[in-house]
Amino acid sequence: MFKLVKLIAQPGSWAADMDKARFNRYLINLIRAVRSNMSNKVYRILNIILIVWCCGLFVPSTYALSQAEASEKLLTPNFEEINNDWWTEWPQLSQEEKNKWLTAIRKNFDGVVSDIDYSSERHENIVLIHDLLDSLNKLVTHQPEEQLPEPKSELTLQSWLALYRSTERLNNERQRIQAEKRQRTDAIRYIQGQLQELNVLHRKLEPQSFERASNGIAFYAAQINMLYAQEKLISTDKQLNSTQAKFKTTTLRLAQSAEEITSSxxxxxxxxxxxxxxxxxxxxxxxxxxxxxxxxxxxxxxxxxxxxxxxxxxxxxxxxxxxxxxxxxxxxxxxxxxxxxxxxxxxxxxxxxxxxxxxxxxxxxxxxxxxxxxxxxxxxxxxxxxxxxxxxxxxxxxxxxxxxxxxxxxxxxxxxxxxxxxxxxxxxxxxxxxxxxxxxxxxxxxxxxxxxxxxNFTLFTVNEYPVTLFDLLNAILVIVLSILFSKFLKKVLYKFGQKKAVSESTIFNVARVLHYVIITTAALIALSILGIDSSKITLIAGALSVGIGFGLQAIFNNFVSGLILLFERPLKVGDLVELESGVRGRIKAINVRSTQLKTRDNIDVLVPNSEFVNFRVINYTFSDPLRRIHIPFRTSLDSDKDKVRKVVIAAAEEINFTQKDKQHAPDLWLKTIGEFSLEFELVVWVNANKLPDNDGVEAAYLWKVESALREANIEVPVPQKEIYLKRVTKVNKSIISSLEHSED
Structure with missing residues (x-):
């Protein structure tokens, strides 16, 4: 018990200064003394107190030891076993601590390098480390002078201009320092990458070798370079903050000085x-x-x-x-x-x-x-x-x-x-x-x-004539206005045709010719605006003729065919035509290159104009829109022909597009007396311009005829065949033998 009290009573002031061996002996004796008194609960409580007390002694002593070890590593650089992170606390140090670090680094580095073998590479790195330490020492000891703010005085226009120029100078300085800060940050990243490469290389080199020690010196030089780069970045940050504060103050003063300015x-x-x-x-x-x-x-x-x-x-x-x-x-x-x-x-x-x-x-x-x-x-x-x-x-x-x-x-x-x-x-x-x-x-x-x-910006030149954007816009405006005028004139002509009962095809042809004339005139005006002489158009036409002779032959052929269709008028808008290819429909428009047809199935077909000129075309409405349609049907042999005639003609007259005048009245023809039926043919005249767009004319007449015959109880015969079967009891043996022979 006395021994335990004696150990506890030892003053703890030396605990942080004792070495490891002495502290370990002290701790072992203390634990043995506690264990010898474990039978009593009081001593158990005392044991806990002792452990807590020992921990309190151990932690500061361990911290002091770690600090001493770190200082030892810092003071004595080891190029064989490099230390990666001794320099990482540099940015958090005060100026006084940084000066102590630099003094210790220089002193101990000089002592270490004095005992090593020199080479050209080692000598360059050692010189570099000395230069970096000198520059770093100047950078740490340098203290920028703080400029006192200028006292406010009467602000004249001349001093206001000086204040503005000062603001511009500070703004330029601020931008320059920001760019310098970005460069410093990039430099630190580069040095970090260099340190990583040297560290990896150091682990690969042979221990206690000349190359490993040289790499350690290069690594130490990179670490000193990192200290210098970090210190430069810290100095740049301080300079940037100072400049930004001055710029903010000057800008605020400049903004608030409008009411105070005087002039003379x-x-x-x-x-x-x-x-x-x-x-x-x-x-x-x-x-x-x-x-x-x-x-x-x-x-x-x-x-x-x-x-x-x-x-x-x-x-x-x-x-x-x-x-x-x-x-x-x-x-x-x-x-x-x-x-x-x-x-x-x-x-x-x-x-x-x-x-x-x-x-x-x-x-x-x-x-x-x-x-x-x-x-x-x-x-x-x-x-x-x-x-x-x-x-x-x-x-x-x-x-x-x-x-x-x-x-x-x-x-x-x-x-x-x-x-x-x-x-x-x-x-x-x-x-x-x-x-x-x-x-x-x-x-x-x-x-x-x-x-x-x-x-007025010149886009290009034509025959040394500068063509500006204004000229180009004028040329485009002339073309656009001519197109709009042509469309307006077309609407006026159509309204005039409706009032004067002029045919649609005539109005279309006149409007199309006027359209070509207006567009051609506008094109000539636009070319003159762009600096193209009208006398040069003959040369352009000659060049176009060569192009037509080769690549534009088909297009030019269709264009000329369209002009022929417009002026000769073999076809008109609204005509019902059928081409040699079998396409049938009404003409909706005759354009420069093609003609638009709308079929009975409401499908628009674009047909090249040359096909109407070079091939056979059936125009159902060329001279007369009336056309005759033949609708065949048949009745039974015992049907009353007069009754059939009366019923069918009455049914045909009920259809609205049937012509009922005396010259074109519906008629019924008896075409053939067959084996089991009478074959008739209904002949009607219709106006092609009044026919529906779909292809259901014959269907409409057949529908009416069949309904009328059914209501009049007139039978529509269905072909019938009678087959007679005769039973054969005896078969000729020669026939059977011939059949068997044919099978073989």
Whole structure:
């Protein structure tokens, strides 16, 4: 008992400092003392308390040991057995802890590498580790200076412009840092992949070999590189957060400063002076460009052409940039006058000018990309592309033009901001109605300029004549209006024909001829709009004749056949015809290439026009729509012929399309007296134009005739045959023998 109390009473202050062997001996003695007193319940409770107490001692001591082991691994790099994750706690360390880590890493690394054999590869990795440690030390110890916010003062238009430019600079800086952050993140991913590859390779190499130690040094260099990449990412995040905070503050200040801005006549004089200087620069640039345009571009080929065009594009970019800056100054002058209460709300053509400048910028930017692609494709020959007048290479022109293009883009953003600010000032100083009027004027100018540049864009050229979108739309409009006019004229002609009782076929032919005349005239007008001279149509006709002679022969044949059908009029719309192929139906339309027939089964059939001209065609309604139909039927031999005649003719007259006039009255013919019946034939005249579209004319007459005969008790005979069977008692033996012989 005394021994147990003595062990428990030992102070625990040294527990965290004792080594493993001493702590293990202490724990074993404590457990033995507890076990010797297990008979008493009090000591059992005391046993539980001791276990909990020992755990309390063991956990901090174990933690201290693990920390010591980790520090030992960190302080003494082992290139034989690499440690994968000692550096993972770096982002969570404070600056002081990072400085301690770097001091320990450098000291112990120098001590380890001093005892190893050097090779060229090892030497490069060791130098790399030293350089990375130096850079990492500078990065950790560097503390960016915090800029104090500028005190608020009276905001003039000039200081407002400086505030806007500061906002633009911070925005560009923010975008640059965001791009840098993405690059840092990609670099960390790449180093992680490199560490994984080196780790896998390290496990495959022979232990205690020269290659394994060299790979360990390379792995350690990659780990130090990971520390540097993580620290750069942390620094980039801090810089990005600081820049975003400044940008937010400046943007908010700029947005809330509209009511505080003032201006003065002295600032107007400065703007006017800048405007005059820009006008002089613009005139000078225009003279330079006109001198360049006077040169024969067609005489410049290949390399010289690209360099010359780049030099011309450089002057063009300068001109557009000066015009953009001039537009900005003009807007600022109006803003200054409004702030001083000197000017009224004006609506100059700023929207149109801005739209034209943007279009010029986009065109020049696309041309620059095309020139760059041509230079890259030319390969080594691009190094010899030099403009003799300026002695500048094509690469210098590309770099200068790209820089001018970026500056022009920034100035166009300035123009857009000044226009929005002017609209905001109008709303504050003149009211929302003036703002609405200015906004409408600005939008209409931009829309008109965009529409004008779009419809005047050259699509292609015909005989050196530029064909724009406006010309093409005019040509299409002429064709569409001619088609609509032709359809309207066709409806008018049909109404006129109905009032004057003109035949449908005549109206159709006249409408079709007028349609061809209108379309042909419209086509000639459209061709003249597109720049095709009417005198050249003969050449086009000659070319078409060659095409007709080969591939378009069948189409041209059908077209000419359609004209023959229209003017000779062997067929008319509404005629009932039957072709040599057996197709029968009514003509619904005679078109350029084919004729539309509708059969009795309500099926539309398109027949080539040449078939009506080159083959036999039966036209049931060519000269007279009346046609005679023969309906055969029969009755029994004992039927009364006069009664049959009376009943059948009366039944035929009940059908509405039967002709009942004296010349075309129905008639009944007795055709044949057969063995068991009288064969009659009902002869009727019908109007083909009044017949139903289906093929049921004969069926209608047969239906009526059969019903009338049945009501009159007139028998319709059915063919009958009588078969007589004679019983044979004796059979000729010669017949039987002949049959048996035939079977054999």
């Amino acid at each position: 006549p002295s600032f107007d004089k400065q703007l006017t002076l800048q405007k005059n200087n820009l006008l002089a620069s613009i005139e000078k640039l225009k003279s330079i460009m006109s001198s360049l345009q006077r040169r024969a571009w067609s005489s410049l080929k290949g390399e010289k052409e690209i360099v010359f065009q780049l030099s011309y594009q450089e002057e063009k970019l300068k001109l557009i940039s000066a015009q953009s800056q001039l537009l900005s100054i003009d807007i600022l002058l109006h803003i200054s006058q409004m702030l001083q209460g000197m000017g009224q709300v004006s609506q100059p053509e700023w929207g149109g000018k801005k739209a034209r400048l943007i279009q010029e910028y986009e065109l020049l930017n696309s041309q620059l990309a095309s020139y760059r692609e041509q230079v890259l494709v030319s390969g080594e020959a691009a190094n010899e592309m030099i403009y003799a007048k300026t002695q500048r290479t094509v690469w210098e022109y590309l770099e200068a033009n790209q820089k001018l293009s970026n500056e022009l883009k920034s100035k166009l953003r300035d123009v857009d901001f000044y226009l929005q600010s002017y609209q905001q000032f109008i709303s504050l100083r003149k009211g929302w109605l003036s703002e609405l009027g200015f906004g409408w004027s600005l939008w209409s100018d931009q829309a008109g300029s965009s529409l004008d540049s779009t419809i």
